[in-house]
Amino acid sequence: MPQLTGGDSSLLRRINSAVTLRALRDGAVLTLTQLVGETGLSRPTVEGVIEGLIESGLVVEVDPASAGPPHSESVRQRGRPARHFRFRAEAGHLLGVEIGTHGARAIISDLRGRTLGAYGRPIDESTEADERLALVRGTVAELLRRGGISRDTLWAVGVGTPGVVDSDGVVQLGTALPGWTGLDLANKLRRSFRCPVLVENDANLAAIGEHWKGAAIGKGDVVFVLAGLSPGAGSLIGGRLHRGFGGAAGEIGSLHLLGQESEPSQLLSSSVSKLRDPLDEAAVARVLSLAQEGDHAAMHVRDRFLARLVRDVAALVLAIDPQIVVVGGWASGLDGVVEPLREQLSRLCLRPPEVQIAALGDAAIAIGAVKLAFDHAEQQLFAVDQ
Structure with missing residues (x-):
């Protein structure tokens, strides 16, 4: 730099x-x-x-x-x-990378944060950590190759991952990906770059991305809900990310433990015989599609899951009192997810927030990762100390 x-x-x-x-x-x-x-x-x-x-x-x-x-x-x-x-x-470039359960996505921008290119690839959910990281590196290499961009021009790299991530970029708990718990992700990826590598939880980065370029522009207090089989959330308070002491803030998918109730994934795996594996997201998608077509058993499963999601989100809304709740993840594609959320949050919360579907879609996490790199570059760009 x-x-x-x-x-x-x-x-x-x-x-x-x-x-x-x-x-x-x-x-x-x-x-x-x-x-x-x-x-x-x-x-x-x-x-x-x-x-x-x-x-x-x-x-x-x-x-x-x-x-x-x-x-x-x-x-x-x-x-x-x-x-x-x-x-x-x-004069330089910023890179944002999402490491997801089913794939990797990378976005490159200039120093003003303007997107110059994006590239993604599918990755099987059972892929082990070392092989997954190799595929992530390959995703980045292909993006740079397509854009004719030298790796040496990168000023910072932001990375989004499932799991609880500490301030050093170590995944303290990551059950969504094989071999992810305890992985020093920042250090593993840093070997591939000559610039800082910053790692953050995926829902946190999605909140940052929507606040930067999506549905939450101009909002100070934001909750982003990454609605999946085990939903997570990222929160901004006064425009700043709230990570919690150990980076575990927003893990609403664990709220069921308070009442010893069914896991969120189990809510989607009962009453429909075709759904054999509660972690099979493709099977879950089929159930949700059946619900949209009017299948009564599938509709019952979907509605029960949404009721749990609403209650999980309400707990976070009561704690933070956000201006807006942005819904992303695959649940953002469900018909009618916004209205039940609005209605139930109005009933359960002292001051119901605005509720919107994520404007950035599947790119929210990677765009938030670019913003993470952008903020780091800004600090270096305008630093006046030695």
């Missing part, structure tokens, strides 16, 4: 560089005069900072003809056109 000032060790200069770069960060093409106005710095200071940023590769001078309509200051007193500058979002 290039230094903000091309190696200058002056704290004041680094601060000035960060201020100037932030003025260009949103994509605007600005002249020196405009940068002086935006930053409050003197013209000689801005001129010196800009040269350092150009040397670092973070800023480039652009042709005034391509900078849009002329401004009043676009011609200097000498008669020469004013110089125009922009932030080089293409």
Whole structure:
């Protein structure tokens, strides 16, 4: 990652560089005069900072003809056109990776967070950890190959995974994938990259993704429900992820243990003889399809599962009082999942939240992983310490 000032060790200069770069960060093409106005710095200071940023590769001078309509200051007193500058979002890349039960997905973006490409591949749920990680690496390699992007240009990698993940990227508990509990996932993947690798729970990243580019834009307090056979949830409080002390916040799929009741998967595995394995998501999908077609036994199974999901979500809503609940995972495709949630949360909660289906669909986790990498890159980009 290039230094903000091309190696200058002056704290004041680094601060000035960060201020100037932030003025260009949103994509605007600005002249020196405009940068002086935006930053409050003197013209000689801005001129010196800009040269350092150009040397670092973070800023480039652009042709005034391509900078849009002329401004009043676009011609200097000498008669020469004013110089125009922009932030080089293409100076680096950010990678988001989802490791799921049935596949892997990777998304690449520029330094402004704009998606440049995506690639996914199926992975059998019984695949062991080492082989799964090899397939994940292959997914990333194929994405980079298709985009003509060098691995050396990556500034940060965000990774989403099922399970309880600690702050070091170790999966403390991961029952959805074989060999996942105790896996030092961050360290395993870090060997494939020359940049930081950040690992987070998948539901947490989906919440971040929907808050960044989806249904929860502009909402401060958010609950994202990843509705699967064992539902999980991610929560933002005041716009910041709430992980809990050990990263286990939002594991609503374990609420049934409080009452010694059936596991969520068992609610979908009874009354329908075709569903032999409670963890067979393909079979579950067939049951849900039968319910949509009006099969009474399947409808009973679906409704019982949704009733449990509503109660699990209500427990989290009562604890957090979110502004919005976003529903993702395969349950987001169920007909009528939103209205039962709205109705029951209105009945069970003191202040019912807004309820919406995830806007990002299956990409929510990978997009949240990109945002995780984006935030890390932002911290480095605007850091002023040594």
